[in-house]
Amino acid sequence: MTPAQTDISxxxxxxxxxxxxxxxxxxxxxxxxxxxxGDLVSVLPGVYAAPDVADAPITRARASQxxxxxxxxxxxxxxxxxxxxxxxxxxxxxxxPSRRARRAGFVISRRHxxxxxxxxxxxxxxxxxxxxxxxxxxxxxxxxxxxLLRSRHATLDHLHDAWRATSRRPGNARRGQFVLDxxxxxxxxxxxxxxxxxRAAGITGWKGNFPVHVCGHMYYIDIAFPEVRLAIEIDGRxxxxxxxxxxxxxxxxNDLINAGWxxxxxxxxxxxxxxxxxxxxxxxxxxx
Numbered sequence: 129m130t131p132a133q134t135d136i137s138x139x140x141x142x143x144x145x146x147x148x149x150x151x152x153x154x155x156x157x158x159x160x161x162x163x164x165x166g167d168l169v170s171v172l173p174g175v176y177a178a179p180d181v182a183d184a185p186i187t188r189a190r191a192s193q194x195x196x197x198x199x200x201x202x203x204x205x206x207x208x209x210x211x212x213x214x215x216x217x218x219x220x221x222x223x224x225p226s227r228r229a230r231r232a233g234f235v236i237s238r239r240h241x242x243x244x245x246x247x248x249x250x251x252x253x254x255x256x257x258x259x260x261x262x263x264x265x266x267x268x269x270x271x272x273x274x275x276l277l278r279s280r281h282a283t284l285d286h287l288h289d290a291w292r293a294t295s296r297r298p299g300n301a302r303r304g305q306f307v308l309d310x311x312x313x314x315x316x317x318x319x320x321x322x323x324x325x326x327r328a329a330g331i332t333g334w335k336g337n338f339p340v341h342v343c344g345h346m347y348y349i350d351i352a353f354p355e356v357r358l359a360i361e362i363d364g365r366x367x368x369x370x371x372x373x374x375x376x377x378x379x380x381x382n383d384l385i386n387a388g389w390x391x392x393x394x395x396x397x398x399x400x401x402x403x404x405x406x407x408x409x410x411x412x413x414x415x416x
Contacts, residue, residue: 146191205254
């Protein structure tokens with residue numbers, strides 16, 4: 129191994145398998161040699177990676193900021209790093225203020241992100257969670273906002289602030305509608321639908337994901353009528369995915385009942401397929 133190749137190997141280890149030609153012009157010849165041999169591959173113009181890590185989303189995310197230090201990760205890439213670790217990243221989205229490039233695995237937009245809506249996570253610049261969720265509504269609808277609110281990495285006020293700070297963007301009226309539809313703090317798509325049902329039926333006096341401290345625990349009731357101590361629990365499709373979650377929920381319900389709450393349970397399918405019956409059951413409970 130030549131001295132230049134040794135230097136490149138050190139840089140690759142230090143930078144997660146990446147090297148930038150612009151940062152190391154003195155190694156340009158050695159980089160070209162490794163490219164010809166297949167020991168490096170091009171990820172973005174002037175940015176190269178070791179072949180075994182080149183396709184990893186985190187490598188591509190880091191490559192975008194070696195290519196353009198002022199770029200900011202957005203959409204799925206930012207969400208995975210900040211508030212939604214389980215989201216699948218198939219393309220790295222980033223915003224660059226003055227540069228563009230077309231590469232497989234990347235969606236690069238020419239866009240300025242306000243400085244107060246940029247955060248750093250794992251050494252990478254990302255859109256703040258509220259703006260990330262707003263961006264994702266273009267692709268995922270209200271689910272991104274639900275996940276954000278459930279994660280408690282941002283609040284409705286943060287969403288409103290991010291929406292106002294980017295008010296001139298095309299499509300922002302639609303994003304604003306998602307924020308408005310989230311005004312009662314839904315944490316899942318079934319909860320969002322249940323909130324819409326309650327509003328359409330003119331039912332008031334309820335709060336979404338209402339915090340209560342009972343039996344030494346803090347619980348968040350999906351939909352609560354605090355004045356009459358009626359709790360509405362919405363079970364999504366992923367509900368009871370494992371035995372521990374099933375048993376934990378039974379303890380939670382017992383604690384609520386012992387603290388004087390009545391509990392009604394509905395599934396996502398019930399809300400979707402029998403909305404009138406759901407409302408009728410809730411009205412009966414409120415009248416009781």
